[in-house]
Amino acid sequence: MAANLVNILMGGVFHAAILFLVAAGLQVVFGVQRIFNLACGSFYALGAYVGVSAVQAFTAAGGPPALFILPLALAGLLVGVVGVVVERGLLSFVYDRDETFQLLLTFALVLMLEDVVRLTWGTAPYSTSALYLTYGQVNLLGATVPVYNLIVIGASLAIALGIGWLLARTAFGRIIRAAADNREMAEALGVDMRWVYAKVFTLGTALGTLGGALVIPATAAMSEMGIELIVEAFAVVVIGGLGSMRGAFVGALVVGVFRAVAIAVYPELEMLMIYLIVIAVLVLRPRGLFGRVAV
């Protein structure tokens, strides 16, 4: 019984760790640029596919299997540079438009990236599952948990702390917070907003692609994984509160664990419960648990 419970909880927390990365990317972009990026799920899918390819190239070149996580994480981070291209090449044209158009532009990205993935990697699922248990498994209160899951949970926590440190303690973090509070004032004080936006969007993209890369050993990359994840990430940020990092953290835990419990107890209810929570939060407390943006 206890073992079963630990199994379910650890599965939920692993999923939450991945969800947090994508949701954090969504939050940092919304917080500063006021753009709700529907394409964050597509970045996640892109990171997943590039991650698989990197690991396959690594093992084909004779790299030791125990080190596979290095090319995986590196590829996940590096593919985040598409963020600069997207921000400078597309989004920078619509900052002065109504947010409807910004939303639709990110929807255009969703459409394009889905086919870019199909075009590059085909439609068959891609996986590196053979490497999933490279680091072995540990026994936690009678449940067996893959060590890889614990590594990802640890990495996600470290990134959460890192983002917190970046926002609270560094000069760049102060600029980000200033830009989120009052764009005109920040600009008047001599902040080059174009650079801030490019950096922030790239950071958001890299978080999503890293999340996609890290999830891969535990599952397989599929072309629909992006549009499926976006609705979960969306649930996370609504529950946590748009634009709030703490909200992304708590929201990811709520959605991840809730989903794991629902799948184990009553699979029909899985996402249904999540959407009901989302609607309840939007109706009762539209700023979410930690949001500060007034509607």
Added chain:
Amino acid sequence: MLGVAAAAVLALPLAAPVYHVLLMLPFMAYAVILLGLNLLFGYTGLVSFGHALFMGIGAYTGAVLTTHFGVRSLELILLTAAALGALVAAPVGALCVRYVKIYFSMLTLAFGMLFYTFLLKFYRLTGGDEGIRVLRPSLLGFDLEALAKIDYLAGPYYYYSLGVLALAALVMWRIVHSAFGLCLRSIRDNPAKAEALGISIARYRWYAFVISAVYAAAGGALLGPPTGNVDPTLAYWTHSGNIVFMTLLGGFASFFGPVLGAFVFIFLQDTVMSVVPYWRLVFGALLAFLVIFAPGGLMGLFAGRRPGEVSRV
């Protein structure tokens, strides 16, 4: 212009290849849906990312009535779909219209996905991811089972859909050119002033929401018979996104813009897919181009309006 279009559409089944006549069927269904969506988008300034919910309700109404209840009359199906659409839209809309902009879009998206998961998971009722078959409906009391499927669709069903579209357009024309339509536009352009003039903003937005849901449900019911099957992807969020895309493509600032958008979308998609299977790549690029350079859509290009004038909904 409109007369030429009407004559062409009337004569099409006599002159055009059957393939293109059949492509007109989803176009007419989407045209009905978009006329409703644009009451919300173009005239009231609210962008729904969850209208797949109401299309799904309409399509599944037709499927459930024909397969489980033996109801074959399309008139009855359309009326039931519209009524169910209104029934669901009334409480959903009451909650959604309390918010505007991104929050409205997100709340509608959440409701849409709620319905999608319901369709997917409660397979005893909904057939799960395989969906339900739609049996051939009778039109105006005529049982047309004897006709071959192609003849049924390219003949009676075509003109029936056209009739529904014409009626829907006529009613919508009256709605947007009434005092009610004027109130909606004033709410879109300046909510504070509209309220000061005594217009109840929330109530008018709610009316617009329910009417647009009725249109989406009726149009959704027309989507089923041509394919003979409905499945949950009808209610998926990307489907909601696609109809917003169609509206933008045609031009949300004009009455017939969305109808044109549906037409171009359906036929362009068919053309692109006959060359390469990657229509999303092409259409995504097209949408990005529209958003950046031509937010007024095709109608906006004809009217020669500058992007800045239409880009602030």
